[in-house]
Amino acid sequence: xxxxxxxxxxxxxxxxxxxxxxxxxxxxxxxxxxxxxxxxxxxxxxxxxxxxxxxxxxxxxxxxxxxxxxxxxxxxxxxxxxxxxxxxxxxxxxxxxxxxxxxxxxxxxxxxxxxxxxxxxxxxxxxxxxxxxxxxxxxxxxxxxxxxxxxxxxxxxxxxxxxxxxxxxxxxxxxxxxxxxxxxxxxxxxxxxxxxxxxxxxxxxxxxxxxxxxxxxxxxxxxxxxxxxxxxxxxxxxxxxxxxxxxxxxxxxxxxxxxxxxxxxxxxxxxxxxxxxxxxxxxxxxxxxxxxxxxxxxxxxxxxxxxxxxxxxxxxxxxxxxxxxxxxxxxxxxxxxxxxxxxxxxxxxxxx
Amino acid sequence: xxxxxxxxxxxxxxxxxxxxxxxxxxxxxxxxxxxxxxxxxxxxxxxxxxxxxxxxxxxxxxxxxxxxxxxxxxxxxxxxxxxxxxxxxxxxxxxxxxxxxxxxxxxxxxxxxxxxxxxxxxxxxxxxxxxxxxxxxxxxxxxxxxxxxxxxxxxxxxxxxxxxxxxxxxxxxxxxxxxxxxxxxxxxxxxxxxxxxxxxxxxxxxxxxxxxxxxxxxxxxxxxxxxxxxxxxxxxxxxxxxx
Numbered sequence: 001x002x003x004x005x006x007x008x009x010x011x012x013x014x015x016x017x018x019x020x021x022x023x024x025x026x027x028x029x030x031x032x033x034x035x036x037x038x039x040x041x042x043x044x045x046x047x048x049x050x051x052x053x054x055x056x057x058x059x060x061x062x063x064x065x066x067x068x069x070x071x072x073x074x075x076x077x078x079x080x081x082x083x084x085x086x087x088x089x090x091x092x093x094x095x096x097x098x099x100x101x102x103x104x105x106x107x108x109x110x111x112x113x114x115x116x117x118x119x120x121x122x123x124x125x126x127x128x129x130x131x132x133x134x135x136x137x138x139x140x141x142x143x144x145x146x147x148x149x150x151x152x153x154x155x156x157x158x159x160x161x162x163x164x165x166x167x168x169x170x171x172x173x174x175x176x177x178x179x180x181x182x183x184x185x186x187x188x189x190x191x192x193x194x195x196x197x198x199x200x201x202x203x204x205x206x207x208x209x210x211x212x213x214x215x216x217x218x219x220x221x222x223x224x225x226x227x228x229x230x231x232x233x234x235x236x237x238x239x240x241x242x243x244x245x246x247x248x249x250x251x252x253x254x255x256x257x258x259x260x261x262x263x264x265x266x267x268x269x270x271x272x273x274x275x276x277x278x279x280x281x282x283x284x285x286x287x288x289x290x291x292x293x294x295x296x297x298x299x300x301x302x303x304x305x306x307x308x309x310x311x312x313x314x315x316x317x318x319x320x321x322x323x324x325x326x327x328x329x330x331x332x333x334x335x336x337x338x339x340x341x342x343x344x345x346x347x348x349x350x351x352x
Numbered sequence: 353x354x355x356x357x358x359x360x361x362x363x364x365x366x367x368x369x370x371x372x373x374x375x376x377x378x379x380x381x382x383x384x385x386x387x388x389x390x391x392x393x394x395x396x397x398x399x400x401x402x403x404x405x406x407x408x409x410x411x412x413x414x415x416x417x418x419x420x421x422x423x424x425x426x427x428x429x430x431x432x433x434x435x436x437x438x439x440x441x442x443x444x445x446x447x448x449x450x451x452x453x454x455x456x457x458x459x460x461x462x463x464x465x466x467x468x469x470x471x472x473x474x475x476x477x478x479x480x481x482x483x484x485x486x487x488x489x490x491x492x493x494x495x496x497x498x499x500x501x502x503x504x505x506x507x508x509x510x511x512x513x514x515x516x517x518x519x520x521x522x523x524x525x526x527x528x529x530x531x532x533x534x535x536x537x538x539x540x541x542x543x544x545x546x547x548x549x550x551x552x553x554x555x556x557x558x559x560x561x562x563x564x565x566x567x568x569x570x571x572x573x574x575x576x577x578x579x580x581x582x583x584x585x586x587x588x589x590x591x592x593x594x595x
Contacts, residue, residue, distance in 0.1 A: 003452045007438070014440035218439075226436030229402055230496070233425055234454045 004244035011218070012248055022211050022252075026204050026260045030267050033200060047073045048128045049082035049094035049117075056102035062135045072128055086119050093118040095132055105136065106143045126274075142166045197268060198278075204260050205282055206314060209289050212253055213310035216293055219245065220303040246294050253286050289313070353378040353503065353534060354399060359408035361394050361558075368394045370558045371408070378502075381535040383545040386555035392538045393433065393507055395555070399536065400430035400505050426456050429501030433508045433538075435492045437480050443491060444476045447498070456499040466494055469524055486517025493521065497528075504528065506537035510544055522547050 012019070050066070052059045066074050075091060082094035096115035104113050114136065116129060146162035222228045232238050261279045264270055293310060300306045359372040369391045376382055384392050397403040398410065401421050410417035412424050437446055447467070451458050467473060470490045475483055480491060493509060509525065510518040522544055529535045529548070539545050545552060545566070554562035562568075 003449075007449050007453070010445070011438060011440065221439065224434075226432040226434045227438065229432065230430075230436045230450075231453060233400065233402070233428075233430055234450065234456075234499075236422060236425065236455050 001240045001244060004240040005248065008241075008244040008248040012252060015215075015218070018211075018215070019252075022208075022256055023259055025207065026256070027263060029204065029207075030200065030260075030263045046071060046128055047075065047091040049077045049085055049091040050074050051077055051079050051082045051094060051096040053079075053099045054097050054101035058102035058105055058139050059097045061139070062097070062132060065135050066128070066131060069131060072131065083117060086117050089119070093128065095128070105140045106147070108140065108144055108147075110136065110140060138166070138169055142169075197264065197270065201260075201264070201278055201282065205285060208253060208256055208260075208286060209314050210310075211256075212249065212286065212290055213293055213307065213314070215249055215252070216297050216306070217303060219297045220306065223301070242294075242298070246290075250287065250290055253290060254283060257282050257286060353380075353413060354536075355411040355414070356395075356398075357409045357411070359395075359398065359410065360406045361391070361398065361403065362406045368558050369398075369405075372558070372560060374553065374560065374563070376503075376534065376536055378534055379529075379532050380551065381529045381549035382537070382551050382553055383549045384536065384538045384553045384555060385540060385545060386561075389557075390555040391558040392555055396430070396505050396507050396536070396538060400428055401425055402430065426499065427502045429497045429499065429504045431493055431496040431504070431506045431509055433511060435488050437488070437492060437495070439481060440479065442477055442479050443472060443483070446480050446491065447472075447495065450495045451498055454499055458498055459500055462500050463498055466497065469527075470494055470520075484517075486513040486520075489513050489517065490521065501533070503534040503536065506535065508538050508540070510539070510541060518544070 048066075050063055052063065063074065063076075066072055075085075077085065077094070079096060082091070082096070085091045086094050094117040096117065098113055098115065101113050104110070114132065142162050142165040145165040146158045149161040150158040222231075228238060228241070231241050235241075257279060261275050261282070264275060265272055292313060296306055296309060300309075354374075354376040356372055356374045359369055359374075360367070361369040372391075372395065374395075384395065386392055394403065398405055401417065401424055412420060412427075417424060438449060441449060447463075451463065470493070472487075472490060472494060475487050475491075480488065483491065489510065489512075493506075497504060504525075506525075510521050513521075518541075525535060525537075526548060535548065537544075537548065539548075550565050552562065552564070552566050553560055
């Protein structure tokens with residue numbers, strides 16, 4: 001088996017032109033799309049619903065500070081309106097400030113003070129979540145500082161200490177806090193990857209699937225040239241040959257996956273935490289497709305038939321995502337590419 | 353050494369071999385010839401354990417093939433017509449790879465001697481894809497015989513190569529046969545048939561139509577096959593076909 005693995009590895013390296021293309025193409029695509037996608041992601045305003053059940057000084061303060069942000073479009077709604085607009089996609093998500101928000105922050109409590117309502121199509125709301133969280137933490141820490149001083153110097157020093165603490169905050173605090181997810185409106189985890197990037201990932205998935213199919217051409221060459229027969233006669237069987245070829249190719253595909261996601265992290269400054277579930281999905285789909293292709297190579301004799309069926313499978317996975325024509329108008333391509341079909345977030349919740 | 357009895361082979365609806373019986377003795381050199389589609393390659397594949405017969409029996413040293421496949425594979429060297437080498441590897445790497453892949457123990461002295469006689473040293477560092485047809489064929493033969501088989505089954509061993517390389521390969525095969533190796537080979541080349549063996553097997557339409565010494569060929573009945581045979585084994589070589 002070791003000899004077969006070494007041999008298959010060397011043979012893979014010998015087809016260096018195909019390997020180079022395999023890795024260069026995603027690089028070109030990602031680097032080429034970067035200027036467009038970064039503008040698309042940063043240039044749009046994210047519509048957010050604001051439901052204030054506390055109506056306190058603190059909740060108003062957070063609201064005004066959010067309004068100052070160019071990337072957020074805040075709509076003040078009641079609970080029901082917010083829920084409806086999230087469902088219809090008019091707003092990316094809704095943040096419900098519960099009654100007692102200010103009181104809880106002043107006492108240092110953050111549990112269940114904000115509800116985050118979102119749907120399956122919510123993707124860009126993570127930015128708003130971070131912004132709100134940072135403002136809440138800012139208020140919380142200022143209050144704690146003021147309380148600490150007031151406990152020693154009297155209640156009259158609370159206001160002064162609070163203002164002093166607040167003045168030390170940088171304009172764009174980066175703190176995060178845990179949100180309580182509001183269940184019931186197609187809620188999901190915080191896989192907040194811009195749709196444009198989802199589209200890029202899906203496109204690259206189709207590309208890597210195609211390349212996986214292409215690399216199996218070598219097996220047909222071996223069949224045709226009699227190499228396989230010769231291996232069978234020399235070694236007594238072809239199991240190790242197939243096993244080694246399968247493993248080497250799988251490692252190659254996983255390497256490409258890591259490379260693609262590494263590029264996305266590097267170029268688009270996306271956090272690994274957000275990309276990890278996508279990377280897992282990518283790898284699972286690729287492994288499945290790889291296994292199907294492997295079985296086909298074992299069964300089929302004609303490379304023409306093999307490539308036709310492979311193209312069919314790749315195309316089917318593309319189409320089965322469901323191409324709703326109305327979604328071709330913008331960046332929502334991600335929804336109708338393979339991951340949209342095979343892996344929705346609900347599925348992932350069950351999987352993970 | 354090898355015996356076939358009433359061998360039949362069918363692919364889907366097509367009968368390739370009909371009741372084929374053949375006896376090959378140890379140390380013999382048997383040339384098989386006949387028109388395309390006669391079933392020569394299928395017969396060789398059956399002898400090499402690559403294919404299984406639909407009907408009939410194969411014996412190796414009077415024991416059925418099915419009971420000793422592994423032993424037979426160790427003792428047989430099969431050289432297909434198509435050159436089967438790993439793409440992209442250099443000659444040295446190619447020989448090494450096949451040497452390591454082989455389940456049999458390779459005798460390095462024998463291997464080096466074979467490399468020397470075939471003059472493969474001269475192209476050791478060249479990529480096998482870049483070699484001429486003759487060199488490729490020599491490498492192909494060398495790899496097929498790495499494990500020093502007792503019986504060598506060759507499917508057109510000199511097809512598509514120039515005369516000089518052809519003579520070199522035929523002389524080498526002759527030496528192997530003289531040293532005791534049993535040769536069973538397919539050829540359409542009269543020079544090869546003439547030089548390598550006395551015994552000839554003529555096949556047509558899945559059956560043996562002649563099995564004997566070449567000098568007995570003149571006794572062949574005059575028919576379409578005989579005329580075709582005369583064309584196959586190059587005109588002017590004193591093949592007598594009665595009219």
